[in-house]
Amino acid sequence: MTAKIEIRRANKLFDTGGRHIAALENVDLDIRANQFVTLVGASGCGKSTLLRSIGGLEDLSSGEIRVDGRPVSGPGAERAMVFQHYSLYPWLTVRENIRFCRSLKIKREEITSADVEIASGRTDALIGLMGLAPVENAYPNQLSGGMQQRVAIARALMNRPDILLMDEPFGALDAQTREVMHDLILHVFALERPTIVFVTHDVEEAIYLGDRVVLMAPRPGRIDSIYEVPLPPEREQDMKLSPEFTELKREILSRIRATSGMQTDRGMLDKLTATAQPGAAA
Amino acid sequence: MAAQCDSGIPNPRQRWWVIRGQIGRREYLVLALLGLLAPLAAWWGLAHSGWVDKVFMPAPEEVVTRIYGWFAEDDLLGDIWISVYRVTAGFAISAVLALPLALLIGTYRPLQALFEPLTDFIRYMPAVAFIPLVMLWVGIEESAKIAIIFIGTFFQMVLMMAEDIRRVPMAQIEAAQTMGATRGELTRLVILPSAKPALLDTLRVTMGWAWTYLVVAELVAANSGLGFAILKAQRFLQTDKIFAGILLIGLFGLLMDQSFRWLHRKRFPWLYFK
Ligand SMILES: Nc1ncnc2c1ncn2[C@@H]1O[C@H](COP(=O)(O)OP(=O)(O)OP(=O)(O)O)[C@@H](O)[C@H]1O
Numbered sequence: 001m002t003a004k005i006e007i008r009r010a011n012k013l014f015d016t017g018g019r020h021i022a023a024l025e026n027v028d029l030d031i032r033a034n035q036f037v038t039l040v041g042a043s044g045c046g047k048s049t050l051l052r053s054i055g056g057l058e059d060l061s062s063g064e065i066r067v068d069g070r071p072v073s074g075p076g077a078e079r080a081m082v083f084q085h086y087s088l089y090p091w092l093t094v095r096e097n098i099r100f101c102r103s104l105k106i107k108r109e110e111i112t113s114a115d116v117e118i119a120s121g122r123t124d125a126l127i128g129l130m131g132l133a134p135v136e137n138a139y140p141n142q143l144s145g146g147m148q149q150r151v152a153i154a155r156a157l158m159n160r161p162d163i164l165l166m167d168e169p170f171g172a173l174d175a176q177t178r179e180v181m182h183d184l185i186l187h188v189f190a191l192e193r194p195t196i197v198f199v200t201h202d203v204e205e206a207i208y209l210g211d212r213v214v215l216m217a218p219r220p221g222r223i224d225s226i227y228e229v230p231l232p233p234e235r236e237q238d239m240k241l242s243p244e245f246t247e248l249k250r251e252i253l254s255r256i257r258a259t260s261g262m263q264t265d266r267g268m269l270d271k272l273t274a275t276a277q278p279g280a281a282a
Numbered sequence: 283m284a285a286q287c288d289s290g291i292p293n294p295r296q297r298w299w300v301i302r303g304q305i306g307r308r309e310y311l312v313l314a315l316l317g318l319l320a321p322l323a324a325w326w327g328l329a330h331s332g333w334v335d336k337v338f339m340p341a342p343e344e345v346v347t348r349i350y351g352w353f354a355e356d357d358l359l360g361d362i363w364i365s366v367y368r369v370t371a372g373f374a375i376s377a378v379l380a381l382p383l384a385l386l387i388g389t390y391r392p393l394q395a396l397f398e399p400l401t402d403f404i405r406y407m408p409a410v411a412f413i414p415l416v417m418l419w420v421g422i423e424e425s426a427k428i429a430i431i432f433i434g435t436f437f438q439m440v441l442m443m444a445e446d447i448r449r450v451p452m453a454q455i456e457a458a459q460t461m462g463a464t465r466g467e468l469t470r471l472v473i474l475p476s477a478k479p480a481l482l483d484t485l486r487v488t489m490g491w492a493w494t495y496l497v498v499a500e501l502v503a504a505n506s507g508l509g510f511a512i513l514k515a516q517r518f519l520q521t522d523k524i525f526a527g528i529l530l531i532g533l534f535g536l537l538m539d540q541s542f543r544w545l546h547r548k549r550f551p552w553l554y555f556k
């Protein structure tokens with residue numbers, strides 16, 4: 001069986017004023033259909049670049065990405081993307097934002113009244129699912145960050161995309177809101193079974209959500225290791241305290257630390273403490 | 283701090299000087315009126331103090347009388363009409379041509395490279411200095427004044443509008459792309475609606491410049507209009523009429539500015555909730 005997303009020897013060079021940055025170097029990865037894959041790694045290791053390449057928003061320097069066997073050559077409606085920030089349309093209400101894709105021609109080609117009914121049914125369903133009913137006529141800037149991300153997710157789901165690409169969608173939310181959003185996205189995942197690629201800084205989030213955690217390393221951006229998450233598909237918050245969970249978290253965190261090239265300089269910290277408190281040294 | 287919590291509403295001294303703080307609508311109106319009336323009162327005081335010659339500074343009531351006389355005997359409405367017509371025409375032609383060009387410059391890098399340095403260069407050439415050329419090329423008809431207003435506003439407008447277009451967040455565009463939007467749809471459904479509030483603000487600001495160039499154009503090459511009236515009054519040392527002309531232009535500017543602001547609030551309500 002071929003994978004839903006096949007990434008073959010993907011290379012991406014950024015040219016920044018004469019210096020080349022290898023954001024991706026020989027990345028090979030297969031992602032199966034209906035899988036929830038999370039991408040973690042130190043800052044600058046190319047997570048966003050890889051995700052955007054799958055979405056067709058970034059061209060590879062060499063190599064290939066295939067979706068359903070077809071090479072990706074640009075963005076497409078079957079690969080929806082959810083961004084961290086500023087992607088909602090502030091001039092549209094929540095409901096209009098979610099229905100935005102209905103105003104695009106691609107969805108209007110062979111439109112029938114049944115389609116319209118299904119579409120408005122789906123809008124209502126998504127509004128209900130995301131708990132947006134009380135604010136459906138509000139504008140995005142009247143909503144909290146968590147609510148705004150719900151709208152962004154609902155909008156991305158409106159097209160029934162095969163693939164959902166998410167770049168730190170909850171990165172700007174507080175811990176409690178984030179937990180609620182985790183269970184929400186897992187619920188959506190269980191209902192609609194898209195293939196999800198989810199970028200995050202947060203290892204706990206990556207394990208809790210993912211079937212597989214892909215760890216990338218920087219300079220050059222590459223895949224370092226891949227972990228199967230040893231948890232049942234139905235996730236519950238309490239699982240975060242289970243030994244399997246904490247063990248995997250420890251392992252991934254130490255691996256990220258090892259690959260990031262950034263270490264806490266203990267000696268330097270001690271020196272700082274000593275100079276800050278001259279009395280303590282005596 | 284404690285006092286603030288107790289009384290609920292802190293006293294104005296504390297409340298007014300909060301950085302980026304808020305004031306009530308009433309307070310705003312009172313202060314705005316004060317800001318407008320205080321210079322008027324100072325002017326009145328100065329004119330009646332006897333320190334300055336009437337020829338240099340007529341009193342407010344004399345200016346009002348002059349405006350009335352101008353209205354009754356000297357075709358004030360005609361002057362206003364022709365000036366407003368020139369400003370609006372020059373400004374509208376600028377806007378209609380600037381928008382598509384700005385849309386292209388703000389969207390495509392090669393076009394930015396092609397046009398932006400050129401526009402910047404022309405922008406710094408003083409529009410006023412073009413007047414002799416315009417008279418040579420276009421003549422001294424209405425079209426000449428409109429052409430000067432056009433030269434004065436168009437290049438600034440293109441650059442500012444291109445910047446407005448460039449400020450549309452990339453994430454808004456990319457989100458639409460991943461929903462399958464075509465180029466035309468991106469422009470029509472994302473870029474333009476997203477930039478509209480900023481574009482309207484740009485129009486508001488450039489409208490002010492259009493008035494400035496109107497006066498310049500009329501000072502040099504006209505026989506009607508508010509600017510021309512000012513020039514003629516200068517020849518006859520009618521200071522009160524100069525004042526009247528300047529004040530009327532200011533008033534029209536203020537009115538147009540306020541209409542733009544009103545339209546902004548009306549058309550883009552989502553920007554005004556918080
Ligand atoms: N448009 C660009 N131009 C130049 N360099 C870029 C560009 N985008 C990314 N890079 C560089 O490519 C590398 C990978 O960037 P990328 O954004 O993919 O990392 P990331 O893993 O998503 O980081 P973060 O966790 O901070 O979001 C970084 O070194 C970054 O500086």
Ligand SMILES: [Mg+2]
Nearest residue numbers: 047048049167
């Ligand atoms: Mg990133």
